[in-house]
Amino acid sequence: MSISEILNKVDPSPLPQAQEPQEAAALTHEEIKLLLAAEGEDKKKLFDRALQVKLARLDNHVHLRGLIEYSNICTKYCLYCGVRSKNPNFERYQLSDEEVIGCAKLAHQLGYGSVALQSGERSDKAFVDKITYLVKEIKKIDNGSLGITLSLGEQTEETYRRWFEAGAHRYLLRIEASNEDLYYKIHPRDAKHDFHQRLACIDSLLSIGYQTGTGVMVGLPFQTLDDLANDLLFFKKKDVAMVGMGPFIPHPDTPLWQYRDQIPTAEKRMEMTLKMIAILRLMMPEINMVAATANQTVDPQGREKAILAGANVIMPNLTPNEFRENYLIYPDKACVKDQPDQCQTCLDVRLAAIGHKVLYNAWGDSVAFTKKH
Numbered sequence: 141m142s143i144s145e146i147l148n149k150v151d152p153s154p155l156p157q158a159q160e161p162q163e164a165a166a167l168t169h170e171e172i173k174l175l176l177a178a179e180g181e182d183k184k185k186l187f188d189r190a191l192q193v194k195l196a197r198l199d200n201h202v203h204l205r206g207l208i209e210y211s212n213i214c215t216k217y218c219l220y221c222g223v224r225s226k227n228p229n230f231e232r233y234q235l236s237d238e239e240v241i242g243c244a245k246l247a248h249q250l251g252y253g254s255v256a257l258q259s260g261e262r263s264d265k266a267f268v269d270k271i272t273y274l275v276k277e278i279k280k281i282d283n284g285s286l287g288i289t290l291s292l293g294e295q296t297e298e299t300y301r302r303w304f305e306a307g308a309h310r311y312l313l314r315i316e317a318s319n320e321d322l323y324y325k326i327h328p329r330d331a332k333h334d335f336h337q338r339l340a341c342i343d344s345l346l347s348i349g350y351q352t353g354t355g356v357m358v359g360l361p362f363q364t365l366d367d368l369a370n371d372l373l374f375f376k377k378k379d380v381a382m383v384g385m386g387p388f389i390p391h392p393d394t395p396l397w398q399y400r401d402q403i404p405t406a407e408k409r410m411e412m413t414l415k416m417i418a419i420l421r422l423m424m425p426e427i428n429m430v431a432a433t434a435n436q437t438v439d440p441q442g443r444e445k446a447i448l449a450g451a452n453v454i455m456p457n458l459t460p461n462e463f464r465e466n467y468l469i470y471p472d473k474a475c476v477k478d479q480p481d482q483c484q485t486c487l488d489v490r491l492a493a494i495g496h497k498v499l500y501n502a503w504g505d506s507v508a509f510t511k512k513h
């Protein structure tokens with residue numbers, strides 16, 4: 141089958157006003173692999189179709205989540221992550237309550253509509269209680285006008301429920317690799333890093349009613365096109381509301397650094413990430429998809445390219461600058477030195493240049509999720 145025939149399976153004239161969830165093209169594993177391998181004119185056709193579908197379903201709007209990196213204290217030691225507990229080469233921090241609330245108020249002032257609270261993984265009582273308190277405090281700002289996404293790793297169902305009842309309504313837990321064998325090549329094989337536990341957490345989040353997000357890294361050592369195609373089918377099967385995907389960036393203080401010469405070039409990892417975004421936009425036209433900062437780290441135009449490939453969410457960093465250098469899951473992260481107001485102007489200008497605009501003062505929920513519920 142040619143790329144054009146595969147793309148013709150995707151409805152080119154969708155109806156954005158329809159209130160019912162709309163079935164998207166059911167691409168097969170083989171078709172996805174062909175799209176992932178597309179080059180030249182075929183690759184351009186893929187990106188053009190993904191943009192066309194996104195604009196028809198979601199308009200040219202980009203939603204913001206003001207990112208608050210609450211703490212880099214983590215009990216785990218994922219093999220790719222600079223924040224892993226076994227890396228002694230940087231200072232650990234936890235923001236004070238005032239700092240977190242200050243960031244959330246700033247997000248509100250800047251019209252971001254939503255915040256995302258992210259942290260290294262802890263599940264002790266003090267941490268769970270603190271997050272519950274912070275979520276409730278953020279909800280008090282202007283009578284609950286800020287939407288809250290949490291990205292705080294694996295927790296018990298009871299904890300997820302507590303945070304949901306406190307006011308968080310979106311949760312991002314990336315599977316990182318949906319192939320169990322690959323998962324254990326990028327995580328230690330021990331009780332703390334259990335693949336099935338992670339799957340169970342995603343299922344808990346979905347059943348509680350969170351707008352649940354997941355995602356993967358693209359360009360990992362040992363990752364194949366089959367893995368990537370299966371990752372996309374995994375998102376579709378779980379029927380998640382949002383997805384975040386970014387290129388893998390090796391960190392020198394991690395075990396995966398040893399494979400840095402065995403992975404595709406940064407340019408190829410970036411290009412494959414864009415293809416993953418574009419194909420998923422065809423498969424799940426109304427979900428939210430993040431243009432990850434990792435894209436911009438690899439390519440100065442990376443976030444814009446991700447938006448043009450089908451992403452519709454950006455997460456500007458609101459963490460106080462003095463802490464950002466210590467939250468480096470991967471090295472040389474983009475925008476680490478930017479001030480929030482600079483960041484806002486920069487985003488407006490960059491998005492206008494590609495025919496998109498930020499939808500200010502809106503939660504920016506997943507259209508797919510909203511229609512379903």
Ligand code: SF4
Pocket residue numbers: 214215216217218221222223224225259260261293469
């Ligand atoms: S990826 Fe998350 S859980 Fe794993 S070491 Fe890094 S911060 Fe901790």
